[in-house]
Amino acid sequence: MNSERFLGKVAVITGAANGIGLAAADRFAREGADIVAVDLHGVSFENVAKKVKENGRHILTVEADVSRQADWANVINQALETFGRIDILINNAGIFGLISRFEEIPVDSFDQVMNVNVRGMFLGMQAVIPTMRSQGGGHIVNVSSISGERGSARGTAYVTSKHAVNGLTQCAALDVIRDGIYINAVAPAPTDTDMVRLLENSASSRLNVDKEAARKMLEDSLVIGRYGKPEEIVSAMAFLCSAEASFMTGAIVPVDGGALAR
Template sequence: MRFQDKVVVVTGAAGGIGLAAVRRFASEGARILAVDLEGSSLDAAAAEAHSFGTEVFTHAADCSLADDVSGYVDRCVREFGRCDVLFNNAGIEGLIMNLTEYPEEDFDRVISVNLRGVWLGMKYAAPAMFASGGGSIVNTASTAGLIGARGLSAYVASKHGVVGLTKSAALELVPQGVRVNAVCPSPIETRMMRSLEEGFGGDQAEMIRKDLASRNPMGRYGEPEEVAALVAFLASDDASYINGGIYTVDGGSTGGR
């Protein structure tokens, strides 16, 4: 019960990794604000939290918009009186296309959600954490934040940016008690991988999936719960001396061939 008496915000809470994180935080006693885009189904996140008997509010926000981000932080403080943890997780994969063909507006949208959204989350949540003596932020980067990938230039650039933001934020925020770390998952069994398999493989998506799984040193994709376990550790006091760290949860896929 590492999050008893703690308040946790999860963005992208209607998605695969976000939902698993809500379940994990709730199972350890957290009170939760589950954030995702207007129209996304946050019912599952609310049901998960309720099943552990914890208090949960759902909140529609676009993480790339400053007013929406300050709005979810304000809502958190209004409902719970504090904000201890931010899992800054909302993200999109964008298009699969060579960079010479990539439309400007799609490039901008990926950077706006994945990079600006993570920055805005820290910008507005950190002061709320300072007010209650500190906290912890975990940003979702990706193995695409560590290595390149053909056809995914905007996504790769955004996730490399998240790694850089995490390192800088960790230096700036820790004097006021806020630790900042990032997780680098891939490939994880969620909608996003289904989309990438289809994007790369078309009607051969299942073949792409098998190929990606077989090339992973563990011979499989990861489960969202395996990411959530790392996120919960980094967010908890068990990680009290861990700050500015960039942690892979990828079956060893970035370790070499």
């Protein structure tokens, strides 16, 4: 896809150094957007900077923990100082947390997942909305999961956080659509990034099989028989941020190879 539909636009992408966020930076830059890449202190921005520059676009990298309000203020200030506007927010940063039985989850681990996945997305939306409103509109995509619609015995904190992301998406969308701000979520099934390595490692030790066997088993368990590719998740994000999606807001869009159809 080499359209210029985001030319002149600025996209803030959290968790942009790896996985789905990295693919999003590549895609939005390829379609013309300048990128504000947000990720944790100490994480390498080298790959994302390379991809954005290869697409001929500008990148600003900002170290921030999305669960901290002060860090968001810094992201917005730097983005506006550098590019003068913010048109798109891809609220993507997320963590899985511990994979364990319900009663064994330490409360600190539960809090950490909720802080990053829920508080982080809440703060991100609160931070960008005033700028988008003053510009006459904008697009926000929150990254939920099929875990936002289904339970899972060993993923309580993650599942709970993604159910909350869906609620956040709907509430915020209803409140700001008359300001021209569109807010939707994508709900991916397991996608081939570092996050699924956690699931594979856990399955491998629980079932006493090697990592390749664990991966095959997990992929076989999906309706479509394979993980999603980050690029496939990002296609839906780009659509939701485009004029093609002008009658969509508050939607939770499965990008899941059929997982939620079952």
